Amino acid sequence: MSLLQDLFINILNMSITASYVAIGVILVRLLLKKAPKVFSYILWAPVLFRLVCPFSFDSAFSFFNLINLNAKQGIGVSEFVPQNIGLMQTPAIQSGIGSIDSAVNASLPPAIPTASVNPMQIWMAVLSLIWISGVIALLVYSIVSYVKIKGKLQTATRVDGNVFETDAIGTAFVCGFIRPKIYVPANIGDANLSYILEHERTHIRRKDYLIKPLAFLALILHWFNPLMWLCFALMSRDMEMSCDESVLHKLGDSAKGGYSGSLLSLAVKRKGLLAANPLAFGESHVKTRIKNILNFKKPAFWVIMVAVVAVCGAAIAFAANPPKGGTISEEDKRKLADVVSEYYMKADPANKGTLKIYNIKKFGSSYLVLTQKYRGEGESFSVLFLADSSFNIVAKAPGDIPISPCFSANVVKYQGKSIVYGNFKNKKWNPQTDLVTDVQIDFIKITFEDGTYVREQVSMDKGYIVVVDTLSNIRNIEVYNSKGELQSDLINESACSEYNFIKAENETVSWQEEEKDSNTLFDKSKVQEYWLETVVIHDCLIKEGPGENYKSVGNLKYGDIVVARGRYGNWFLCFADNVQGEFWIEAGNLIDEQRHTEYNLGIITADEVKVGTVTLYKGNLVQVLKRDEDKTCVTIRVIDINVGKTGWIKNSDYVPAKEGVYFNQAYLRKGTAIYEEPSLKARQLDDYGTKNTELLVNIEKERNGWVLISTYGPVNGWVRKENIFIPMPDAMTDEEQKALQVVKEYFDAFGEADYDKMRTLATENHNRNLVHDGDVWGMKWAKAKQIELIRDPRFLGVENSEPVLVFNVSVDMETVKTSAQYPATQTSFYVVLIKGDDGSWHVDSYTTG
Known part of the structure; x- marks a missing residue:
């Protein structure tokens, strides 16, 4: 039974691999629609190859390089269904399509520790029996059908050579595997006979009488895959149409009418038994074939050449497996080893340990290199390097080395992917029992919180680097031996450390000094x-x-x-x-x-627009945070979520709000009474304590000066229309405008490092405490990029009043510590102005909050 299950799992994996190839072939056939049908026919060869051959070759030109497959790569097909799935504690497949994986994996039964047999083992046994039963049934049917056909042909008489006729059949076909014979209906007529014989002889020359039964045998093995039935039908049509074109190419265009008539006459005489028998070459797809015959033209030479190149390239791509771990030549490995060794010499010159490179893996056009160089003192750790395509180290991340567990686990999340890496040890220690046991690790399985699952073959002496297209957190990591026996897992025996890539500089500090600084x-x-x-x-x-x-x-x-x-x-x-x-x-x-709370509203004009994770519709209000030339950053002021409500929209998706203009959203004035019906005599509703605040409301309908409102909370009812309004930004007063002008002049001078002019625009407190020899508040110069009045600066411990105003100023500036480590940079801070007795404004101090 175990042998049957292993065979069934192999067939499953071959079928999934062939399905990907079949989809590729169907797409390429569309591109070859104008080319001779023989090229479409040849394209089915890689599908047949994948269905019957469990082995293949690796190539950088493999079609599977275009598909993100995390399944284990063997010497033949990808292991979408693990060979030991019946023994796994949490069985899972990996078809390469996340939605299918999630649905199937959720339905697979986990192992039951107290049971003598895993439920998945029972499932696999039952499915294997169903599969082999289907194979046997189809084989029996095919053999019986073939025997019946041979029985009908016993009365056939020889016409000429290998051509026989009989009145027991209704259509012509080829029968036989070693010495194939052509059988035609009696009284078919000489005119039709010449066309049919040429067609069937073409089948014999091309060995179609062997190819089609072989294809059907492959279909029997994969009878559970509906895509393979479609492929068989399409292949049969391509075979017949390419044969028709071969006949016309030989007989010329003048034969189109007679040849089409022969097809039509034989189609009328078709018999159900022969039409259904997969081993007989009866007429099929007559309507499509006649259209193809009437439209047939001898192709130009360049069309033939392009088709030949396309089919040859596609056949190789479909038949080849992707390289395991990417294509990394020995020369490239040597270069990476050299650059890592050189980096260690510069970054940690005191380290005289032996450099060990565990693993190298392609990462797009870059490389990931897992290494260790242990000093021989202190705690050891590995380093994951990121090298660019020119073999330059651009980033690094530390990694743990296993001590008591038998494996370590580290993860870096980078460019939308999770890079999981670590090392193995051939023993593990149980601190509770103080027992040390041997382990053998051949496979690693990583499961993420979002359901993403990866299973890869590993080598204990090389560690592992696994790249997965998810940023979800890791739920568990399990390591197995070749028998599918669990050796250890993350939940019970280990831990996963998260790191970030650190930009690699040419510093000459030791790892210990670097860690101290970061902590x-x-x-x-x-x-x-x-x-x-x-x-x-x-x-x-x-x-x-x-x-x-x-x-x-x-x-x-x-x-x-x-x-x-x-x-x-x-x-x-x-x-x-x-x-x-x-x-x-x-x-x-x-x-x-402050920018989030001050009124600066926009009205959505697009039918639908996405802000963060929230969908807004025409007429909705948004808070404008920052407007650029072609886009604007907005947020939603009132909604029952804390994140996912801020984002960028196109400027064409909204218009600035105007006073008195609203659509399906507006604001309710403070103290507004809310009624159950549009009448002052109606029952007044509870306002849930919102009378002391302006409230964003949805406008449901209007009636005779009344507006029906609703909110994201319990406040709902009718209000008078005059209580609905659109708040507008507060305009600056004359005094605020004067203070703003002082700030502008002050920073114009600061940008030129004109400290003398700055002193004339500032208070004595400013000049005594902020201005020094060569800097102001530690800055050599500062150019204002944006200046904003802070309406409510109480969070700074300051209150705007008649003699005091606060502005937020964003600047480009250079500090007195300018160096390679402290270059010119950008910052912002708050500037406090005080109004003097003479009525003029002066800069008094800075604050950061």
């Missing part, structure tokens, strides 16, 4: 709670901690959306979809909270 601590108890989804307004580095002295862990681009969840001075603790883990970013690189 510098700050007072985490002083991190203030905060929550704001906002947008990055400058390209910037992100840090491990709240300060420039912390190690950079990546970078963000202008326009990236982040969520700030904590604040420490002028730094925000954030997370983002495109960055693994939390990080710190300076406040000046983000649009602040």
